[in-house]
Amino acid sequence: MTQHVKLTINGRPYEADVPSRLLLVHFIREVAGLTGTHIGCDTTSCGACTVLVNGTPAKSCTLFAVQTDGANISTVEGLEQGGTLHPIQEGFYEEHGLQCGFCTPGMMMTSIAFLQENPDPTDDEIRHAISGNLCRCTGYMQIVKAVQYAARKMRDEQATPNTADSSAATATEAEVIR
Amino acid sequence: MTTDAAAIGGMGHSVKRKEDARFLRGKGRYIDDIKLPGMLYMDIVRSPYAHANIKSIDASKALALPGVLAVITGKDLDAAGLAWMPTLMSDKQMVLPVDRVVYQAQEVAAVVATERYIAADGVALVEVDYEPLPPVIDPFKALEPDAPLVRPDREAQTNHIWHWESGDKARTDQLFNEAEVTVKEHIYLPRIHVSSIETCGCVASFDKVSGKLTVYMTTQAPHAIRTVYSLVTGIQEHKIRIVSPDIGGGFGGKVPVYPGYVIASVASIQTGLPVKWIEDRSENLQADSFARDYHITAELAAKNDGTMQALRVKTLADHGAFDAAANPSKFPAGLFSIITGSYRLDAAHVEVDGVYTNKPSGGVAYRCSFRVTEAVHTIERMVDTLAQKLQRDPAAVRMQNFIQPDAFPYKSATGWEYDSGNYPAALQKAMEKIDYAGLRREQAEKRARGELMGIGISTFTEIVGAGPSHTFDILGIKMFDSCEIRVHPTGSAIVRIGVQTQGQGHETTFAQIVAEELGLPVENITVEHGDTDTAPYGLGTYASRSTPTAGAATAVAARKIRDKAKKLAGHLLEVSPDDVEWVDYHFQVKGVPGRSVTMKDIAFAAYTNFPPDLEAGLEAVDYYDPPNLTFPFGAYICVVDIDRGTGMVKIRRFVAVDDCGNIINPMIVDGQIHGGLTMGMAPALFEAITYDENGNMQQSNFMDYLLPTAMETPVWETDKTTTPSPHHPFGAKGVGESATVGAPPAIANAVVDALSHLGVTHLDIPITPWKVYQILQEHGAAES
Amino acid sequence: MHFEGTQQIKASQRAIFEFLLDPNKVASCAPGFISMEILAPDHFKPTIGIGVGAVKAKFTLDVQLQDVREPTHAAMKGHGVAAGSAVDMVASVDLSPVSDAETTMNWIADVTVSGTIASVGARLLDSTAQKQITKFFDCFRQKLEQPAQ
Amino acid sequence: MIPDDFTYAAPTNLPQVWDLLRQHEGDAKILAGGQSHIPLMKLRLASPAYLIDLRNVPGLTTLAERDGSLIIGAMVTETTLERSPLVRQRYAGIYDASAVVADPIVRNFATVGGNVAHADPANDHPAMLLALRANVTLQGSRGSRTMSLDDFMVDTFETALQGDEVLSEIRVPSPPPQSGSAYIKLERKVGDYAIAAVGAAVTLENGVCSRVGIGLTNVGPKAIRATQAETFLTGKQPDDASIRETARLAADAAQPTTDLHGPADYKRAMVQTLTARVLRLAVQRATAGGGQ
Incomplete structure (x- = not known):
């Protein structure tokens, strides 16, 4: 059976008649064509498919698209704003928080939602927050550092909203955007 | 141009990774991200039994499902001589079984459909009639005389595959006989699975006009796969292109050739359309190769x-x-x-x-x-x-x-x-x-x-x-590895290597090797790999071999370029090349620090101002055979x-x-x-x-x-x-x-x-x- | 998995034996019974939903009666494949009269589950199978004793 | 992994839910978060023809203390529970349990009602709620009824839900002064089911346990209330000797089987270890924070 589903993904509307059984991750990847969200385990164990549904991290392979009809979805593709990387992206880059990159989008989406709740976390709190996201490459250490990097940067931005971290950020941009 | 070591980013520098730029933005291109026009999807019927005869396969219900285009069975492959394929250990392996299955979750048939979901439904509709046989699971029992035979297809009617030994038995036994103290333990190292977060899969695309088969594949060793493909199918090797795109972790699990790759390729040849096959996690865990035991x-x-x-x-x-x-x-x-x-x-x-x-x-x-x-x-x-x-x-x-x-x-x-x-x-x-x-x-x-x-x-x-070619080969192919470097006129370079990254950061580290050897900034060096149409032949990345083999090839190729560059430096500096030395990432006249040229200067000269006794251009290839x-x-x-x-x-x-x-x-x-x-x-x-x-x-x-x-x-x-x-x-x-x-x-x-x-x-x-x-x-x- | 049990049934040995040879009656006791196709008196194909609660897979079993020794013994062999799983079972029943109106039924069942259900459901398989099989044979008693009441 | 096809409905009130359940009796399944059920559907071990999502049904997300009970609406998520100061302060055992369900992301969509109604013996809430003497409210077209959780949990994946009934809320009696509860789960890694887990609730009066609740997770066909252990400790001082004996009796109540989560006798031993530990924690909480 098909159902009309309308989603806003990264601020852009998408709508389609889709089978009821279409998984949210397949809506995002196949209907919206946003392939940054990955599928790793199929059983809600690994978190590679994590996106934000109305700001809340969700494993998009364990939701049907119809369940989220009308929702605001955020994926990795929406993190960069106006050519500026999100602090979490910058953190993963600076701290070598990724290797094969497959778990990275889900890991970042989880971390962003976590940092909104807890802007100044301990390492243990970060480990707890990302415990629904499996990474096979990094051993998690650099991911924890990456999230701490982002936390610092987000706190700094909060404290001085108008002064973008000039030199370091620019250098990073030059390096990353290629 | 800079000769500052940090800006060059050569050996020993924690250069940030070039590949991160795409991964951080969700712009990586993994297998399942590839979508070709008209692409079909394949899903696989698998055996619930560890050991059974296949009495019949009835695909009629699956074929009646709208959107299902084909159901491929072992009999279809057998007709093309493809029901079996060689393994990397000179054994042979079923691609699809003709009459019996020998492990649980073994591939039995494949359903090709217009959509992923329909292919999955088709799988559920294929009716296979099995006659269960007693399985042998314990390897010790497998060696008992009355054990069920796993591989009756082999000449040797036994479950014993090979015996291998190393060292000096007589001397060892003698030392044990004379020993003051001995210890003994039974150690079992169980089966484990690499479980990279990305499962395996491929997109096979056969172009009927050119007769060329392109397979995008989760493989750690694209060249070896191309050769095996050619030997198995008889398709000439230049008509096969294996592309290993971004790989979501390998760890050894993406070295073997899995039946799914071959079936998808056959399906593409049969339908004339691209065919995608992506394992789910259960298939990956149950049927892909294992370690230890x-x-x-x-x-x-x-x-x-x-x-x-x-x-x-x-x-x-x-x-x-x-x-x-x-x-x-x-x-x-x-x-x-x-x-x-x-x-x-x-x-x-x-x-x-x-x-x-x-x-x-x-x-x-x-x-x-x-x-x-x-x-x-x-x-x-x-x-x-x-x-x-x-x-x-x-x-x-x-x-x-x-x-x-x-x-x-x-x-x-x-x-x-x-x-x-x-x-x-x-x-x-x-x-x-x-x-x-x-x-x-x-x-x-x-x-x-x-x-x-x-x-x-x-x-x-x-x-x-x-490894060294005197000792190491896989199916006869010696285990050298390779690198090809081309320096462009304006002082940037492209490096192509025979190994394949799965997260190790080759795009960065191999650029660093070249940066170190040539004094070109790491950011001006692009590393390409994984495409057999462009990369030089190599055996792939596994067994921690990339740096020891292809890394060495990269350094040697760069040094070949530097040797030529030295001649160009002499030409530019108007001295004999023998009077030129390589110091701090540039060439200078021996003892005259003021008289120097950078590699960028030389690169330009290689295309614009080279002496009559030198060829134009600045490139080199090396096939490195480690000693x-x-x-x-x-x-x-x-x-x-x-x-x-x-x-x-x-x-x-x-x-x-x-x-x-x-x-x-x-x-x-x-x-x-x-x-x-x-x-x-x-x-x-x-x-x-x-x-x-x-x-x-x-x-x-x-x-x-x-x-x-x-x-x-x-x-x-x-x-x-x-x-x-x-x-x-x-x-x-x-x-x-x-x-x-x-x-x-x-x-x-x-x-x-x-x-x-x-x-x-x-x-x-x-x-x-x-x-x-x-x-x-x-x-x-x-x-x- | 091997299961066995004993039922004291308030019915004659003959009545029970007749019940056992009637595929429709036997199948009606199968947990999750959906439908039945009878190919021969001793060969039939019941479709049943095997599982508990919402966790269920639909199997069409191919059942063959074997070794029928009236009025004391009957066995059946069943086999079915579904959803990446397979079920193979051999069950036998032995009847011995206690009186004209009461019979002891000893039953044995060997069940092999293969594939997805065996892999995924291992932690629940044994207890679930035990319960369903016990229910199956318990159902015989209930149905046989009903008309007598 | 691709599930079988189904028809989806997201009704906006309970009567619509009942209608759908009646229309598709036996083929319909309630979706209350789906974090356990959707993986089963993807494995095709569950293939309901109709999926009735409760997300638009109002009144199922209450989380409040009212009339001497904590009311947990069936659609309250684990994350909501975990973050509720009320739950954390006055129903620490429920907080403990919600904090170890699956992993943090799953908890964003997993619901308490789903956790209880799925009736997987490995699910974490039922044992804790048994210890707390929770009741459940079932609403169907023929009316509403309340029953103890003991009566609700029938068997593996089986509950007392009949006909068109829906589990609408869980009621946990508010703890009297000097009460404490706790839940301890032994798991090998985050996201795994428990090897064993034990929930305990105690109320102290003049240094003796006036009320004791003990529930066991994943050591039987369903969550088990260790009644003999409860009875033993009731009226006794929670000293080392009585806690040890209670733990031994709780282990006796377990009906574990050997599986990937460990051999049966190990699980039984773990019930003993965990019961002793969780009781000490519950008593400590009763002593420390139970002044209310």
């Missing part, structure tokens, strides 16, 4: 003063239904004979017997060089067993028996020539870093109070960089605490001192070691694949196969010593797998150490809480 009996002979003399090892290797291990051809058990480890031994003898069982193919790697983890685990456990028997400190026994730094190159008792090493220095560093003496004092105090803590050491020697393997090593110390009420083991500290020779990128090396340590801990404490008596795999998804999360993973404390490889062009050794190899025995040794006062001498991994608790209970040491 080694049943080892090890004995160590020594003098009463702790001097180790001889090692004797007998092993049964369960390879499942097909011998699909990716080993160098001459080594059926891989590099298992590195088993003498970091120690001087007068003699050793190692025997391995390969056995067929009704399980999927075993014997691939789990982030380790061919069978090295098994070898290291054995010797590192045996050294501890000896120390325990002699009531000596395990660190002291190691120090006493290490091959000494001045003994290199060292010929091991099984014939390997170790290139370099300094084992005492690494262990000393680890002991100081973790305060070994302090930990032993703490342990004694805690033991007196009834608390359980253990300290475990592993001082391993790896063997990587396969020997490299032998990275390390000293790991692990501290565990054990909960007496539950048997739970918690890693409190883990210090890893690694020596991989000269380092290209310290940041990336650290990352490789963190990941390796985590994948070493995983099988030590969590992961194992088991089968019930009917051959049903019991861990067929991530709910049951326990990959550690950030919560179970400790903070790794890493450090290094540097002992360059004397034969590698820039003294590197390879590092991707050292930690996976070195970590498990450190953890196992720590747990045994915590329980040693109860008389425990060995525990098989994974060390589950119930194994520990049972021991505590038996000895009245459990919390009551």
Whole structure:
């Protein structure tokens, strides 16, 4: 059976008649064509498919698209704003928080939602927050550092909203955007 | 142009990774991200039985489903001569069975449909009539005379595959007969699965007009696959293009050729449309190749003063239904004979017997060089067993028996020539870093109070960089590797290599090698790989071989360019090339620092202003055949605490001192070691694949196969010593797998150490809480 | 998995034996019974939903009666494949009269589950199978005793 | 992994839900978060023809203390529970349990009602709620009824839900002064099911336990209330000896089987270890924070 589903993904509307059984991750990847969200385990164990549904991290392979009809979805593709990387992206880059990159989008989406709740976390709190996201490459250490990097940067931005971290950020941009 | 070392970003710099730019934005291009016009989807029917005859396959209901275009069976493939394919170990393997299945979840048929969901529905509609046969799951039972035959297709009507041995049996036996002290343990290393977070898959696209087959594939070795494809199908090799796009982790699991790749290719040839096949996690866990399943009996002979003399090892290797291990051809058990480890031994003898069982193919790697983890685990456990028997400190026994730094190159008792090493220095560093003496004092105090803590050491020697063509080949293809460099007129370059990254950061590290050798900034160097139409022939990335082989080729190719550049420099500086020297990333007239040219100047000249006796251009290719393997090593110390009420083991500290020779990128090396340590801990404490008596795999998804999360993973404390490889062009050794190899025995040794006062001498991994608790209970040491 | 049990049934040996040879009656006791196709008196194909609660897979079993020794013994062999799983079972029943109106029924069942259900459901398989099989034979007693009441 | 096709409905009130359940009796399944059920559907071990999502039904997300009970609406997510100061302060055992259900992301969509109604013996809430003497409210077209959780949990994946009934809320009696509860789960890694887990609730009066609740997770066909252990400790001081004996009796109540989560006798032993630990924690909480 098909159902009309309308989603806003990264601020852009998408709508389609889709089978009821279409998984949210397949809506995002196949209907919206946003392939940054990955599928790793199929059983809600690994978190590679994590996106934000109305700001809340969700494993998009364990939701049907119809369940989220009308929702605001955020994926990795929406993190960069106006050519500026999100602090979490910058953190993963600076701290070598990724290797094969497959778990990275889900890991970042989880971390962003976590940092909104807890802007100044301990390492243990970060480990707890990302415990629904499996990474096979990094051993998690650099991911924890990456999230701490982002936390610092987000706190700094909060404290001085108008002064973008000039030199370091620019250098990073030059390096990353290629 | 800069000649500032930091701006160049050559050897030893923690250059941030080039590949991150796309991954951080969700712009990576993994297999499932590839969508070609008109693409079809394939899904696979799999056997519920571990062993059964196939009486019939009825595809009519599936074919009646709108959107299903084809159902491919073994009979279809058989007609094309493709029902069987060769494995990388010179065995053969079913692509699709014609009359019988030999392991649970084996591919039985494939459904091709217009959509992924329809293909899945089609799979459920294919009716297969099976006649169950008794399976043989235990490799010891497989060798009994009345055991069910796994492979009646073979000439030899037995489940025994091969026998392989190494070392001097007579001398070893003699030393054992005369030994003052011997120790013996049975060690089982269970089946485990690499479980990269991306599963395997491909998009096969056959162009009927050109007759060219392009396959985008999750493979760690695209060139080898192309050659195998050509040999199997008869399609000329230039009409086959294998592209390995971004790979979401490999760890050895993406080396073999899986039936799905071949069936999808046939499906594309049949339909004339691109066909995508992506495994789900259960398929990946149940049917892709496995590591280990080694049943080892090890004995160590020594003098009463702790001097180790001889090692004797007998092993049964369960390879499942097909011998699909990716080993160098001459080594059926891989590099298992590195088993003498970091120690001087007068003699050793190692025997391995390969056995067929009704399980999927075993014997691939789990982030380790061919069978090295098994070898290291054995010797590192045996050294501890000896120390325990002699009531000596395990660190002291190691120090006493290490091959000494001045003994290199060292010929091991099984014939390997170790290139370099300094084992005492690494262990000393680890002991100081973790305060070994302090930990032993703490342990004694805690033991007196009834608390359980253990300290475990592993001082391993790896063997990587396969390998020298005189010894190493896969299906006859020598295991050299390659690099091609082209310097563009304006001073940037493209580097193409025969190895393939799966997260190791080749796009960055290989650019750094070239930056170092040519003095071009790393940001101006592009690294390309994974496409057999453009990359030079190479054997791929596994067994920590990329830096030792292709890395060496890259340095040598760059040096060829520098040799030519020197001539151009002489031309530009109007002196004889003999009067030009390479200093701080530029050429200068000897003794005249002011008169110099940069590589950028030279690159431009190579296309605009070259002397008449020189060809235009600035490029080079190198196929590097290493003279020997490299032998990275390390000293790991692990501290565990054990909960007496539950048997739970918690890693409190883990210090890893690694020596991989000269380092290209310290940041990336650290990352490789963190990941390796985590994948070493995983099988030590969590992961194992088991089968019930009917051959049903019991861990067929991530709910049951326990990959550690950030919560179970400790903070790794890493450090290094540097002992360059004397034969590698820039003294590197390879590092991707050292930690996976070195970590498990450190953890196992720590747990045994915590329980040693109860008389425990060995525990098989994974060390589950119930194994520990049972021991505590038996000895009245459990919390009551 | 091997299961066995005993039922004291307040019915004659003959009545029970007749019941056992009637595929419709036997199948009606199968947990999750959906439909039945009878190919021959001793060969039939019931479709049943095997599982508990919402966790269920639909199997069409191919059942063959075997070794029928009136009025004391009957056996059946069943086999079915579905959803990546397979079920194979052999069950036998032995009847011995206690009186004209009461019979002891000893039953044995050997069940092999293969594939997805065996892999995923291992932790619940044994207890679930035990319960369903016990229910199956318990149902015989209930149905046979009903008309007598 | 692709599930079978189904028809989806997201009704906006309970009567519509009942209608759908009646229309598709036996083929319909309630979706209350789906974090356990959707993986089963993807494995095709569950293939309901109709999926009735409760997300638009109002009144199922109450989380409040009212009339001497904590009311937990069936659609309250684990994350909501975990973050509720009320739950954390006054129903610490429920907080403990919600904090160890699966992993943090799953908890964002997993619901308490789903956790209880799925009736997987490995699910964490039922044992804790048994210890707390929770009741459940079932609403159907023929009216509403309340029953104890003991009566609700029938067997593995089986509950007392009849006909068109829906589990609408869980009611936990508010703890009297000097009460404490706790839940301890033994798991090998985050996201795994428990090897064993134990929930305990105690109320102290003059230093003795006036009320004791003990529930066991994943050591039987359903969550088990260790009644003999409860009875033993009731009226006794929670000293070392009585806690040990209670733990032993709780272990006796377990009906574990050997599986991937461990051998049966190990699980039984773990019930003993965990019961002792969780009781000490509950008593400590009762003593420390139970002044209300």
